[in-house]
Amino acid sequence: MDSIKEQGPFDPERFALELNAAEATLNTEIVRWLVGKEVKLLNRGDVYGRKWEKAKFEAILDNVLEREYHKQLIRQAILDGHTSVRAISARIGLELKWISYLLADMEKTSMVEFKGHEQHVPVFGAL
Numbered sequence: 001m002d003s004i005k006e007q008g009p010f011d012p013e014r015f016a017l018e019l020n021a022a023e024a025t026l027n028t029e030i031v032r033w034l035v036g037k038e039v040k041l042l043n044r045g046d047v048y049g050r051k052w053e054k055a056k057f058e059a060i061l062d063n064v065l066e067r068e069y070h071k072q073l074i075r076q077a078i079l080d081g082h083t084s085v086r087a088i089s090a091r092i093g094l095e096l097k098w099i100s101y102l103l104a105d106m107e108k109t110s111m112v113e114f115k116g117h118e119q120h121v122p123v124f125g126a127l
Helices: 001-005 016-026 029-043 053-078 085-092 096-108
Strands: 111-119 123-127
Touching: 016 029, 016 053, 029 053, 053 085, 053 096, 053 111, 053 123, 085 096, 096 111
Parallel strands: none
Antiparallel strands: 111 123
């Protein structure tokens, strides 16, 4: 409790990128679908009648949430003008390899697009 008091009041402007990414994550189709299916999967089962264990469902949901949040962080960073993999990494703190992997996935789903090269560095734009 003392550590929270020491941090002082929450400044939403300081965490605007993260808050926007979190909100966008909750609005993604896959997250909405999974949350909507939770009760059915746990109580009645999947299309084959197999009931899911709560821990299994929560582990899958956690993985999906983390991945979708990272994609939204990347998108928000691009919208803020960080268009190269290195610039995105410097802004959000994710590894270059993971950002590159997610950017490829984001291109397939039309979240971002490859814009070209600036000084031999690939740059991306948000759609």
